[in-house]
Amino acid sequence: MNSNAVIVGGNRTPFAKAGGPYAQASSHDLLTSAIDGLAARYGLSGKQLGEVAAGAVLKHPRDFNLTREAVLSSSLAPTTPACDLQQACGTGLEATIYIANKISLGQIDSGIAGGADSASDAPITVSEPLRKALLAANAARSTGDRLKALARIRPSHLKPLAPGVNEPRTGLSMGEHQALTTKRWEVTREAQDELAAASHHTLAAAWDNGFFDDLVTPFLGVAKDSILRPDTSVEKLSKLKPAFGGPEGTMTAGNSTALSDGAATVLLSNEQWAKDNHLPVLAKFVDANVAAVDHPAGDDLLLAPVGAVGHMLERNGLTIEDFDLVEIHEAFASTVLATLKAWESEEYCTSLGLKGAIGTLDRSKLNTMGSSLAVGHPFAATGARIVPSLAKMLHDLGPGKRGLISVCAAGGQGVVAILEAV
Amino acid sequence: MGALEKLFYSPVGHAVSTRAGLTDPPTLRRGRTWPDGTMVLAPLGASTLVADTLDLLGLETSDPIVDAPADSPPGYGSRIGALVIDATDLTTIVGLEDLRAVLRPAVRALEGSGRVVIVAREPSGNWESKSVTRALDGINRTIGKELRRGATSNLVYVSADATPNDLLSTLGFVLQGRSAFVDGQTWHVGGASSIVDALSDQPLKDRVIVVTGAARGIGASIARILARDGATIVGVDIPAAGESLAGVANEVGGTALQLDITADDAGAAIAEHVARRGERIYGVVHCAGITRDKMLVNTDAERWGSVLDVNLAAQIRMNEVLLDPAIPGSVEDGGRIVGIASTSGLAGNKGQTNYAASKAGVAGLVEAMAPDLADRRITANAVAPGFIETAMTARIPFIQREIFRRSNSLSQGGQPEDVAEAIGYLLDPASAGVNGQVIRVCGQNLVGA
Structure with missing residues (x-):
């Protein structure tokens, strides 16, 4: 029996810089806390769900069964099954797709998708x-x-x-790869710093407005994303030294994501389960897509989501104008800017087998509540951070509003999805 | 723990302090437990109100031993569990002798954590009758101070139209261990045509109760006790306390709602949370509160304003929304509002002008709301905790804390669950006749009204 997969809500820990307040916490602790906060918000304590799927990118051998162990440590019924899933920075979103697909196929009626990463607790x-x-x-x-x-x-x-953390095929770090893309797509330092400053400012405003009150539960005494710098500015960011791309490089610590610790979860179900359990429904999980590029042969490592988005839009008969909000994961400010340029490039898009350019995005729709530059980026958690936040934003805008998610991942992969407000 | 405190609790220190008269306080009987010994019923007239109520409670009673004008008063022979006096027909000063005569042997024989309960009419009639009613208050307060080993005395005034069904939950609460730290108190039970005819172990089953300040301390204890009594808990606390709030919500199988109760839309957010789940609120327990202690001469506008806003104004704003029947998810007819006052508010406390103002204000608020909500059968009451053992009171300097803790008739601090039990009693659907009352949970603190 096929049914709609809907997003009920989510919960995450505040994200923090690696080696910071969560230095003593493991990925297991982080994931358990995120699940417990979700259970508390939606009254799931003692309840059995269809399945929990989550993962971590930096994974200890002792965490061979991370998600199942986190479920057992949480307040969910111990009879809730779980599996680990990993797709680098796409993990959280890929886990969401996995759970949504199982719900759509009628194999489960409810589930949690998530991800946790602790760069502090990296396996040595x-x-x-x-x-x-x-x-x-x-x-x-x-x-x-x-x-x-x-x-x-x-x-x-x-x-x-x-x-x-280097790409095994090229020996280059993620930042070094992105530096090549930055140069190739002629992304300026100024544009990157502007995007980074906007990320901090919009995230700070969202916190001030209480947007995260029902999306985040404090962890170890940390109540807010601790990487956030509300008072940063383009001027301050412009003073930072280049971190990638040599002395002439434009990428700095300010317009690149910091190594982060944190965990995020999404609660999904079919519509009937949400109704039976008296739970709200924010958005439908409409479609998703994954694509890869041949970066060892010279493709832009972090532009894989471009093809994924293009093919998904064609499949759904949608154009970029059909979206009210767009979330592009800010691995680096220049990743987002290069992605937008690639969307506009007829030549690049057709080379991917698309009918034409994806189009020009109205920038006022982009990352309106901040993104990874300001929030932080615990690799596996990011997708599961974005899904419930976007679902809530869309729900606030009204039924039928559409949102697009684009996440780049190591190995030259891109994971993308479409949500639609209920 | 400081050196002085360590010494005090060491074997040597304990021996010294015991010889100095600081004996270990009695362990109080708690929970849904009845006294061990015989339940003695002493009707001082023809009224059967109390007898009928005890009958509904399923309690066996025996007759009282009456003090005789002999040299050695007769005894009960063994410990008794409680003396329940029906004084509803008592209107004369001469009649008070009948009260003395049943009290004297009973007080002597009362077991540890035993109970004296006096049920009387509200003041009415002539000068003598009214003064006798008030005389009972003085007797109750004094017995409370004279009783030992954790036994308590309480006085309940009942209105003329109150039935045994109306009195049921009150007598049950006072006799059971749930009222362990309620001593020397007086409150009123009115007629409410209650149809509840038995005490339930789960009176709040499937009822949605909102508890603000539920993340820790007394609020967390309230959530646990109410969940024990069957309630579906919506725990509310500030977002920064979300981690412990989630722990409490998961423990009691409820839900957590992170919000700042001083926000303008706090009431609406609570109603929405409940409405989304397709429910209505049965009870609201306003437990969230803050202190910003300073002597008045050092109290600035910020300290003054923040305490009054969190502890009182926010409560009024939320009540206005939650009591609007047109709002989905608001309080249903027959619902309950409970505020937390404080003995600091009722008696005053040095360094707490702002807090005392807010907490006395809560007492005033429930008294004001009660008659206005009567037509919807919603009650509004408050409890006023005295010294309760919490993380907050553990921070009081040791000697000061030990003095506060022992300055009551039970020679000890109360537990958070004692406050929670009193709130559970007020929330009980069977407590419909208890309205506009402020019940102190203070072990009969030496200071305070």
């Missing part, structure tokens, strides 16, 4: 020579062989390795 691994030496020592049959194996260990092998 041992070096490859040390690992090999230990394996050999373990397999050795005599004490002599064991000592011989261990004797191969050198002091330099003992240095722990932080998780790799």
Whole structure:
């Protein structure tokens, strides 16, 4: 039995800079807190849901069953099944698609999608020579062989390795990749700083207006996104030194997202379940799409969502003017600006197999309550942050209002979705 | 814990303080429990109001032993659980001797956490009759101070049209452990044509009750006790307290609503939260409150205004919205409003002019609202806590705290659940006859009205 997947609401922790207030918290703690806040908001304590799907990008081996363990730690019924899912920065949105699809297919009537990441609690691994030496020592049959194996260990092998954040195929960091895109699409420093300042200002206003009162639950005494700088300005941001793209680069710590800790969740269901449980419905989950680019061959790593959006719009017979609000994840300010330029480029869009340019976005519809530059970006959580926020904004605008979500992810992938207010 | 406090609680310190007269306070009987010993019923006239009420409560009673003019007064032989006096026919000074005669042997025989309950008529009739009614108040307060081992005395005035069904919840509350920290108090029960004919363990079953300030302390305890009694809790607190609020809401199987109650749309937001769930509110417990203590000479406009706004003005603004029957999700007919006053408000407390103003104001508010809501059968009452053991009172300096804590007839601080139980009693659908009352939960604090 097919049915509409609808968004009931969401909950997240405030996001914070890595190594900050959540330095001692694990991804498990963060995800559990986000689920508990959601349960409290919607009276789900002790209730069994269809499924919970969530993930983390920086993942400890001990978190091999992160989501299920978080469910068991939460107030949800322990009989609620769960699975881990991971698609780099697209995790939160991909988990939402997974739950929405199961609801649409009638396999479940309700579910939670989410993501958590703690760059503070990143898994530290041992070096490859040390690992090999230990394996050999373990397999050795005599004490002599064991000592011989261990004797191969050198002091330099003992240095722990932080998780790799570089693209394995190109050896470039995300920022270095985006610097190439920034240059190629001629995105100016000024435009990036303007976008970053706007992100902080709109997010600050949203907090002041109480917009997040029913979207965020404090965690470890932190009540607000702590990366937010309400008093930042284009002038202040313009003084920062380039962080990527060499001395002539235009990307700074101010117009790039900070490493962050946090968790976010979305509650989805079919319409009947929401009704039966006396819950509000904010928006329908209309469609979603995923696309990838060939960045090892030179494609722009973080522009994969462009093709994903274009094909999804064509499939739904929609144009960019049909949307009332658009959320483009601010991995870097220049990612958003390059994306908008790519949308306008006939040449780029047709090269992706689209019929023509996606079009020009009315910038007043973009990221109206701030985005990742100001909120922060715990990798797996971002998609699950955006979905309920956008659903609420659309619901406030009125039934039928449409919203578009575009999230770029490592590995040259893009995850996008359409919501429509109920 | 400071060095002095550690010493006080050490074995040596304990031995010294005990010899100095600071004995360990009695452990109070709490919860939905009845006294262990015999329930003695003493009617001082022909009225059967109390007897019929105890009958509804399913309590067996025995006759009182009456003090004789002999050298050694007769005794009960064993401990008794309670003495319940029906003084509704008592109108003369001579008649007060009958009261003394049943009190004397009973007070001597009362068990730990036993009860003296006097049920009397509201003041009416001639000068003598009215003064006798007031005399009972003095007797009750004094018995409360003389009773030991956690036993309490309370006086209930009933109006002429009050039935046993109207009195049922009050007598049940006073006799049970739920009233552990209510001592030496006097309040009124009116006629409400109640049809409830038995005490329920879950009187609030499936009723939606909004508790503000529910994230911690007394508010969290209120949420737990009301949920125990069957209520569906909507816990409200400021967004910054959301983490502990979520914990309480999940624990009691309710919902959490993060909002600042001083916002103009706070009442509307609460109603909307309830309406979205297709429900109406049965009860509102206004527990959210703040202190900004300073001597009056150091109290500026900000300290003054913020306390009055959170503790009183916000409550009035929310009530206006939540009591508008046209608003979906607002309070239903037959509903309940409960405010939290404070003995600081009723008696005054050094350094708390602003707080005292707001809390005495709450007492005034429920008295004002009660008659206005009567036609919708909605009641408005308040409880006034005395010294309650919370994280807030734990911050009072040790010696001051120990003095406050012991300055009442039960020689101890009350627990948050004691306040919550009194609120649960006021919220009980069977308490329809209790309206416009302010009940102190203070162990009969030495200061205060």
